[in-house]
Amino acid sequence: xxxxxxxxxxxxxxxxxxxxxxxxxxxxxxxxxxxxxxxxxxxxxxxxxxxxxxxxxxxxxxxxxxxxxxxxxxxxxxxxxxxxxxxxxxxxxxxxxxxxxxxxxxxxxxxxxxxxxxxxxxxxxxxxxxxxxxxxxxxxxxxxxxxxxxxxxxxxxxxxxxxxxxxxxxxxxxxxxxxxxxxxxxxxxxxxxxxxxxxxxxxxxxxxxxxxxxxxxxxxxxxxxxxxxxxxxxxxxxxxxxxxxxxxxxxxxxxxxxxxxxxxxxxxxxxxxxxxxxxxxxxxxxxxxxxxxxxxxxxxxxxxxxxxxxxxxxxxxxxxxxxxxxxxxxxxxxxxx
Amino acid sequence: xxxxxxxxxxxxxxxxxxxxxxxxxxxxxxxxxxxxxxxxxxxxxxxxxxxxxxxxxxxxxxxxxxxxxxxxxxxxxxxxxxxxxxxxxxxxxxxxxxxxxxxxxxxxxxxxxxxxxxxxxxxxxxxxxxxxxxxxxxxxxxxxxxxxxxxxxxxxxxxxxxxxxxxxxxxxxxxxxxxxxxxxxxxxxxxxxxxxxxxxxxxxxxxxxxxxxxxxxxxxxxxxxxxxxxxxxxxxxxxxxxxxxxxxxxxxxxxxxxxxxxxxxxxxxxxxxxxxxxxxxxxxxxxxxxxxxxxxxxxxxxxxxxxxxxxxxxxxxxxxxxxxxxxxxxxxxxxxxxxxxxxxxxxxxxxxxxxxxxxxxxxxxxxxxxxxxxxxxxxxxxxxxxxxxxxxxxxxxxxxxxxxxxxxxxxxxxxxxxxxxxxxxxxxxxxxxxxxxxxxxxxxxxxxxxxxxxxxxxxxxx
Numbered sequence: 001x002x003x004x005x006x007x008x009x010x011x012x013x014x015x016x017x018x019x020x021x022x023x024x025x026x027x028x029x030x031x032x033x034x035x036x037x038x039x040x041x042x043x044x045x046x047x048x049x050x051x052x053x054x055x056x057x058x059x060x061x062x063x064x065x066x067x068x069x070x071x072x073x074x075x076x077x078x079x080x081x082x083x084x085x086x087x088x089x090x091x092x093x094x095x096x097x098x099x100x101x102x103x104x105x106x107x108x109x110x111x112x113x114x115x116x117x118x119x120x121x122x123x124x125x126x127x128x129x130x131x132x133x134x135x136x137x138x139x140x141x142x143x144x145x146x147x148x149x150x151x152x153x154x155x156x157x158x159x160x161x162x163x164x165x166x167x168x169x170x171x172x173x174x175x176x177x178x179x180x181x182x183x184x185x186x187x188x189x190x191x192x193x194x195x196x197x198x199x200x201x202x203x204x205x206x207x208x209x210x211x212x213x214x215x216x217x218x219x220x221x222x223x224x225x226x227x228x229x230x231x232x233x234x235x236x237x238x239x240x241x242x243x244x245x246x247x248x249x250x251x252x253x254x255x256x257x258x259x260x261x262x263x264x265x266x267x268x269x270x271x272x273x274x275x276x277x278x279x280x281x282x283x284x285x286x287x288x289x290x291x292x293x294x295x296x297x298x299x300x301x302x303x304x305x306x307x308x309x310x311x312x313x314x315x316x317x318x319x320x321x322x323x324x325x326x327x328x329x330x331x332x333x334x335x336x337x
Numbered sequence: 338x339x340x341x342x343x344x345x346x347x348x349x350x351x352x353x354x355x356x357x358x359x360x361x362x363x364x365x366x367x368x369x370x371x372x373x374x375x376x377x378x379x380x381x382x383x384x385x386x387x388x389x390x391x392x393x394x395x396x397x398x399x400x401x402x403x404x405x406x407x408x409x410x411x412x413x414x415x416x417x418x419x420x421x422x423x424x425x426x427x428x429x430x431x432x433x434x435x436x437x438x439x440x441x442x443x444x445x446x447x448x449x450x451x452x453x454x455x456x457x458x459x460x461x462x463x464x465x466x467x468x469x470x471x472x473x474x475x476x477x478x479x480x481x482x483x484x485x486x487x488x489x490x491x492x493x494x495x496x497x498x499x500x501x502x503x504x505x506x507x508x509x510x511x512x513x514x515x516x517x518x519x520x521x522x523x524x525x526x527x528x529x530x531x532x533x534x535x536x537x538x539x540x541x542x543x544x545x546x547x548x549x550x551x552x553x554x555x556x557x558x559x560x561x562x563x564x565x566x567x568x569x570x571x572x573x574x575x576x577x578x579x580x581x582x583x584x585x586x587x588x589x590x591x592x593x594x595x596x597x598x599x600x601x602x603x604x605x606x607x608x609x610x611x612x613x614x615x616x617x618x619x620x621x622x623x624x625x626x627x628x629x630x631x632x633x634x635x636x637x638x639x640x641x642x643x644x645x646x647x648x649x650x651x652x653x654x655x656x657x658x659x660x661x662x663x664x665x666x667x668x669x670x671x672x673x674x675x676x677x678x679x680x681x682x683x684x685x686x687x688x689x690x691x692x693x694x695x696x697x698x699x700x701x702x703x704x705x706x707x708x709x710x711x712x713x714x715x716x717x718x719x720x721x722x723x724x725x726x727x728x729x730x731x732x733x734x735x736x737x738x739x740x741x742x743x744x745x746x747x748x749x750x751x752x753x754x755x756x757x758x759x760x761x762x763x764x765x766x767x768x769x770x771x772x773x774x775x776x777x778x779x780x781x782x783x784x785x786x787x788x789x790x791x792x793x794x795x796x797x798x799x
Contacts, residue, residue, distance in 0.1 A: 055450030058405060062446045065412050066438045072415060073435040076427025083416025083423070084737035090417055091747045094410045095754050101406040102758050105399045109765040150420070154743045297428040297503045304432045311439040315447070322450045325459060 008302065009295035012074035013284070015308055019070055021273055023063035025176070025266055030057045032177025034100055034125020035170060037118060039196055045189045046118065048330055049177075050107065052184040055326045057104055059319055061097070073304055077148060078284040078294035085143040085150040086135050086157055093131035100124030126170060133169035137162030140215065140276070142287040161214065168207030172269065175200035179249075179262035185330050190258075197253050197261065205246050208272055212239065215279060221287075222279045235278065242271045343736040345744040346418040349751060351718075353410050355711055356755050360404030362710050365479060365524065366531025367397050368445075368472035370558070371452075375465045384776075389551055390468075391456070392774035393535075396766050398453050403762050405446070407755070418744070422725050422735035429495055429502050429510055430485050437481035445474030476524060483523055487516035489726045490717070491584045497729065515584055518577040519717075525570045526713065528562065529673070530706025535559035536680070538770055540699035543690055551774050553690055556699070560680045560689075567673050574670065575633075581720075582634050585727065586643040587652060588720035591659040593630055594620050595644045604639040605630035613656040618646065654722045662715040669709040676702065 004011075030053040037046055053060075072079045083090060103121035107114045138157030145151060178200060181193035216223035226235055249264035282290040295301065371390050378386035412434065415423050423430075451459060451467035459467075488494075494509030495502045504510055539555030542548045582589045589595075594608040596618050607630040611623035631640040645653055680699065683689045690696075721727060725735040 055454040058402075058446040058449050059443065061405070061409065062438065062442045065409055065442055066435070068413055068416070069431070069434045069438045072423055072427055073431030076423050076431055079416045079427065079431075080420035080423040080737075083413065084418075084420045084739055087417050087737070087739060087743055087747070090413060091750070094413055095750055097409060098406040098754055098758060102402050102762065105402045106761055106765060109399065109768070110761075148424070150738055154740055296431060299504045299507075300428045300432050303504070303507055304435050307436055307439055311443075315439065315443045318447050319443075322447050325451060325455065 004302070005298050008298055008305070009074075009291040011305065012070075012295070012301055013291050015312075016067060016070045016074060017273070017277060019063050019066040021270065023060070023067055024273070025269055026060035026063060027057070028173045028269070029053070029176040029180040030060055031100070031125040031129050032173035032175070032180070034121050034123075035129065035174040036177050036181075036193070036196065037122035038126070040192060042188075045192065048185055048189055049181065050104065050121070052181065052330050054104060055322065057101070059322065061101070064097075074296055074301055075284055075291070075294040076296050078289055081143060081145055081148070081150050081285050081289060082139065085152060086138050088154055089131040089134035089138065089157060093128050093135070096124040096127035096131060098124070100128060125173075129170045129173045130166040133166030134158075134162045136169065136276075137165030140165070140280070140286060143285050145285065145288040148289075161211075161218075164207060164210060164214075168204065168211065171200050171203035171207060172265075175204055176262070176265055176269070179265050182258045183262055183329075194253060194256070198250070201246065201249060201253070201265075204268070208242065208268075212275070219279075219287075225279060225281075238271060238275055238278070242268055242275075245271065342739045342741050342744045343733055345741065345748055346736050346739070347732060349418060349744060349748045350411075350414055352748070352755070353407065353414065353751055354718075355714070356759060357404065357407040357411055358710060358714055359707050360400050360407065361475065361478065362523075362527040362530050362707070363534065364397060364401050364404055365472075365475040365527035366529075367393060367400065367534075368468065368475050369528065370531055370535065371397060372465070372468045372472045373558075375468050379461060379465055385550055385554065388774040388776060389554065392551075392769075394453065395769050399762055399766055399769070401445075401449065403759065406758075410751075416737075418737050418739070419725070419735050420737035422730060425500060425730050425735070426489070426502050426726055429488060429492075429504055432504075432507075433481050433485040433488070433511070437478055437485075441474045441478035441481065444477070445471045448474070479524055479527070480520060483520045484511045484513075484516055486717075487513045487519050490519075490721055491515050492726055492728065502726075502729070515577075515580050518573060518580055522570070522573050522577050522713075523710075525566055525573060526706065526710050529566050529570060530710060532559040532563040532566065533673070533706045534703045536563070536699055537701065537703035540696045540702075541770070542773065544693070544696045544700055548773050549690070556680075556689055557684065560677060560684060563673070563677045564681045567670070567677050571670055571674065574667075578634065579636070582642050585720065587645070587648045588654055588659065588717075589634065590643055590645045590647070591654045591656045591720055592663045592716065593634065594623075594656065594660045595630065595642070596620070596646055598644045598647070599641065601641075602639045604628035604632075605634070605642065607633060608660075611660075613660050615656055652723065654720045659716055659720045662712040662719070666709050666712040666716060669705050669712070673705060673709075 033049045033053060036049060040046065068079075071082075099120040101124075103117045103124065107117040107121060110117050134157055137159065141157070141159060141161060143150060143152065144156060175197060178193040178197035182190055182197075185193070216226055225231060245264050245267045249261050249268070252260035252264060280286050282292075284291050284294045371393050374386045374390035374393070377383070378390065415430070415434075448467040448470040451464065452471050455464050455467060488510055491513055492502070493513050494506040495504050497503075535555050536559035539552045539559060542552035543556065578589070578592075581592070591613075593605070594611055594613045595605055596613075599605055604627060606625035606627045608620055609624045609626060611620035611625070614621050628638055631637060631642075634640065634642050645656065676698070679695060680689065683692050683695055723731050723733070725732050
């Protein structure tokens, strides 16, 4: 396996990107439902929103643990720099996920006095999304590193740019959740989701556009990556496709289609994610630590690769199985709540 | 003592892990109990088993949710608060944690959906399979966590290059010398803890004269498991103690409050009571039994083992905490043994459901397993100090470069949020227990709410 060694960090970056990508999409729509709690006070609507993801949220969140655990395992140096640098948003995210996660069980157990857990679910989901945006923004901005360790202050991540990323992610998760509800519900709730989807879509397009203009202006290396020849010839389809997908989603929403919007938005997320990866490569801690510097021992990477090659397909298999088991629209009054 | 960020990070980790450990130790046992009930129902068709399985599944759902959210916190704290630990030991700890996620977390989290919401939607055999998967997942999770922890207690199978640990032999790393007994000790503790909760709930119903058949089943199943496991646990604990003597002599000396080496042939006394005094390096108010220390630790009358003074003061764990936590754990263990023996005696006499004194005590035994686990965990974790990874990384050198205020605020927030969340969780569990098992209507499967908690809510509002 020695021939494999130089590629191990790249393979692991791919595995982690897969985990984070799956996390953002899967936990994205259930965090988004929490965000949508703010848009209605109707109790049945809130019940149905929660019921639509109750069997899945736990598995969805596990991708976050794989993302974090995988970063520790494959890139311990990057993990030990990024985590303390983004201490505040990460701790806020964890606290928010606690409130959001227990609300799935407590809200039902507390009925009819569940007002507090509605707030915990909505507030926790929104705060978690915002904090994940801060993490993303803080990461793109770069981290002060000295002697292979974080050497900055606790609020280094905080900036207008990070706030923009935070709002962008909140809007993105809200949009995903709207599209999820179009597939999983019918009647008033679906109509409500369709009405909300458009403003969320506009907000997402706006944030993505500003980030795409802001980063190359601010970081010459990113401008070089995208606008130098021949890169520009290969890369222009990416923003073009993102724009086209956004238009497709817009049209599908107007036409009343139930399934195209969700998959269109997933596509937008994946393209934005790919754009970020292209901007950052080969850095894992942007501007300071690259994949090869951050990588763990080859023996560790190989040992885990064996496990991942066998287990990841199995995990995907039973994840799909569970989604299949609970397929179809939530039926009024029957539901699985 | 100054509130430096390292101390605050230690407090934060201790606080979050103490709350977390309660839930996995309960759900490991409870998921197995539910799977057994469902399997029995599949074989005998008794509706009572199904009702009990549903009743406990509601409680399981709440406990599992609290275990998951508090566990995610732990997996991130390695980086946020212990970043130098992650740099130094990441090559070893990282893959073990990754295997936990891959083999255990996904299994339990995914099949939990079917276990909780699948009744009435999927065939019975699939629902049973999902429950078994969840039970297996929780045990696999304990396997990897204890493998990682055992390696930190006594690291082998690696080599140090420029201050960073590199793996040499994964089998030796996973199955490090203290691992097998530590794993057996923990899993057994988890099953016993659940058994005592089940017994307590059974006794509560029996005392109140509610659900007498369910109560009898719970009392018998709980006691039946405990009568096998409690003596076994004492045996495993003793063997684990011998391993500690062999591999972590400083921890063992702290457990025993053993300061001075005795004369050859004099044997080490057992300190029954006393207050270890770290300044004078003696035990105040000590009441000791000559030779018994040797007998327990070395299984010989005059055996010797290292004393605290064999280690430099900077290399000794905090003695009083380890000393008292150990006595508390062992005390609970023997109290459990006495209680179980009494219960089984009553069962044999046919008085189990009639002896009100026993039932009154039994109704209150639910916390003892948790207390034993927390104190045992304190023995093992505080006993490892001042090291994070014994021999090559001290806790003081493992922390992240954070400011004192940052950690102080996060710790305060954890205390606040955990306070609210866990009090509410315990309140809801108690309410579910009060509501009791709901009768199962044969043939009305689809008409019943398949989501357990709303089922509970409905039965509460009736």
